[in-house]
Amino acid sequence: MAVTQADVIHVAELARLALPAERLDHLVSELNGILAHMDVLEKTDTSAIDSNVSVPVDSTPLRSDSSGPLPMLTSRESFAPSIRDGFFIVPRLATHEDAAADTAP
Amino acid sequence: MTFPDFSRLSATALAAKVDGGNVSPLDSINASLARAREAGAGRESLNLILWSNEQLARRDAASLAEGMNRAGKGGRLAGIPIAVKDNLATLGLPTTCASKILAGYVSPYEATAVARLREEGAIVVAKTNMDEFAMGSSTENSAYGPARNPIDLRRVPGGSSGGSAGAVAAGIVPLALGSETGGSVRQPAAFCGVVGVKPTYGRVSRFGLVAFASSLDQIGPIARNVDDAALALEIISGVDPNDSTCSSRKVDTYRDEFLPLATSAEPLDGMTIGVPEEYFPEMLDPGIRALCERSIDLLKSLGAKVVDVKMPNTxxxxxxxxxxxxxxxxxxxxxxxGVRYGARAETAALRDMYAETRSKGFGDEVTRRILLGTYVLSAGYYDAYYRKAQSVRGLITRDFRDAFGRGIDALFTPTTPTTAFAIGALTDPYEMYMSDIFTVTANLAGVPAMSLPIGRVGGLPVGGQIIASHFCESTMFRVAYALEAALGGEAHQ
Structure with missing residues (x-):
């Protein structure tokens, strides 16, 4: 299977990446170069394998259904850009619907 | 005060000197900082170290000395300077994953593995260069420029933990932490002539490790000898309530059992070691093949039965x-x-802010892998790529289970198909990916594996790899201790 420019643009949107148009041809070529090596998997017989049990580790240990203390070793004030009444103050993000309408501090 | 033999001392020997009062923690840290300057570990030369705070390290040393005076003794790593890969959270030093997108980020908590080393008296002197978000095999994909191999400055130190392996090889620290997803501890350890360990998946807590691929990631130690690596792994292993994927199995003691045995007549008596032919393909560097054959002969002379084994899905x-x-x-x-960490692009709309921040913050290799990963998970391609890959992963895991199920205790292979390559030599992404061909299988199967020096080809280090079954690190170390002792100085010639 080969990817096209449209595929790469679509995937970039899903991944929240803004790709410059001049990079697209190169990326399409690189991704197809990589994906060509994956074709060997298609021909591999995996009928005897359950794809959901391939991570061969101990089962996750059970633990009590309770929250412990936050493992932070420094105060929030020491690393947050700004904090007020126990809340982080972050730059206002305009929404894409009404970017101009809601700019109150 | 500095002391001339600092760069040659093992972590255990240096800790004994500090604990015995022959060297102060401050002297130890000063010696490490002086060696870093002498070796040119900063960006102007080797580019192994991204972040360091000499004042903080000296303060930690003074604090340790006070604690030792009160307690009358230090920990097992008393006064040992350590270097930590830049994707492990540390207090007081940035944690950027060598990426612009995390520029300036300082974690409010510390990785469990780092904290456990500190509890034994270790002092963090440096955060080391790496491929951005651990995506690479050469430490060339760093936002802060490529690191250089201290053995040959024209060559890469390997990756992605190239800064940590290089710092150990250059004598700046006797011990460092790296992380593995597909060989990122073992491959740079092989390229730099040091020891690197990937533990069993779940053996070491990943709390504080910036996640790359969660079903594969593991933290591992890098050291100049097997004993230091074993000690570090003993310390950092074990259950951690902050990481639910961390196993609660008892941690074995590798040192007490196998260090004394290593120099006995037949330390591997009764063991069966498999040599998989798939790890010795025609393209394998002939010099590496010859050094592996020498090691296999030594394993036989140490009492091991060596047998051929097939790993058909390698x-x-x-x-x-x-x-x-x-x-x-x-x-x-x-x-x-751009919302929670690091840099943020200034745009009017939210979606644009996400996209601009990520596009400006991530380098080329990270961008390529995010696109590839998003594609193979997207509708219409998930079954053909991701689900199929998970099934084939099951076949690779079965290869290991079959081998260990037939009475084979450990496998011996080369760590890498080549020695360290020149900076800029590999420009095709897939060609770079192939440098992990002998290491990535252990990550996919979740088994423990380690690389140790077995000689040099053209002056460049070669690593031999020992792979064991799940949670059988003790078996792996038994072989490693014995082989290291048998090779002696030839491991570095």
């Missing part, structure tokens, strides 16, 4: 890895969107 490991790892990375790295 060649599928790279295609499988480069589907699963990017898929998991595309999900893990979605959190870096």
């Amino acid at each position: 060649a599928l490991a790279i295609p499988v890895y480069y589907i699963i790892a990017p898929a998991e990375a595309s999900s893990n790295l979605a959190r870096f969107d």
Whole structure:
């Protein structure tokens, strides 16, 4: 299977990446170069394998259904850009619907 | 005060000097900082170290000295300077994953592995260079420029933990932490002539490790000898309530059992070691093949029975890895969107802010893998790529289970198909990916593996790899201790 420019643009949107148009041809070529090596998997017989049990580790240990203390070793004030009444103050993000309408501090 | 033999001392020997009062913690730290300057570990030369705070390290040393005076003794790593890969959270030093998107980020908590080393008296002197978000095999994909191999400055130190391996090889620290997803501890350890360990999946807590591919990632120690690596692994292993994927199995003591045995007449008596032919393909560097054959002969002379073994799905490991790892990375790295960490692009609309921040913050290799991972998880391609890769991963795991189920205790292979290559030599992404061909299988199967020096080809270090079954690190170390002792000085010639 080969990817096209449209595929790469679509995937970039899903991944929240803004790709410059001049990079697209190169990326399409690189991704197809990589994906060509994956074709060997298609021909591999995996009928005897359950794809959901391939991570061969101990089962996750059970633990009590309770929250412990936050493992932070420094105060929030020491690393947050700004904090007020126990809340982080972050730059206002305009929404894409009404970017101009809601700019109150 | 500095002391001339600092760069040659093992962590255990240096800790004994500090604990015995012959060297102060401050002297130890000063010696490390002086060696870093002498070796040119900063960006102007080797570019192994990204972040260091000499004042903080000296303060930690003074604090340790006070604690030792009160308690009358130090920990097992008393006064040992350590270097930590820049994707492990540390207090007081940035944690950037060598990426612009995390520029300036300082964690409010510390990785469990780092904290456990500190509890034994270790002092963090440096955060080391790496491939951005651990995506690479050469430490060339760093936002802060490529690191250089201290053995030959024209060559890469390997990756992605190239800064940590290089710092140990250059004598700056006797011990460092790296992380593995597809060989990122063992491959740079092989290229730099040091020891690197990837523990069993779940053996070491990953709390504080910035996630790349969560079904593969593990933290591992890098040291100049097997004993230091064993000690570090003993310390950092074990259950951690902050990491639910961390096993609660008892941690074995590798040192007490196998260090005294290593120099006995037949330390591997009763063991069976498998040599898989798939790890000795025609393209293998002839010099590396010859050094592996020398090690195999030594393993026989140490009492081991050596047998041929088939691992028929080995060649599928790279295609499988480069589907699963990017898929998991595309999900893990979605959190870096300019809202919670690091840099943020200034745009009017929210979606534009996400996209601009990520596009400016991530380098080329990370961008490529996010695109690849998103593609193989997307509707219409999930079954053909991701689900199929997971099934083939099951075949690779079965290869290991079959081998260990037939009475084989450990496998011996080369760590890498070549020695360290020149900076800029590999420009095709897939060609770079192939440098992990002998290491990535252990990550996919979740088994422990380690690399130790077995000689040099053209002056460049070569690593031999020992692989054991799940949670059988003790078996792996038994072989490693014995082989290291048998090779002696020839491991570095």
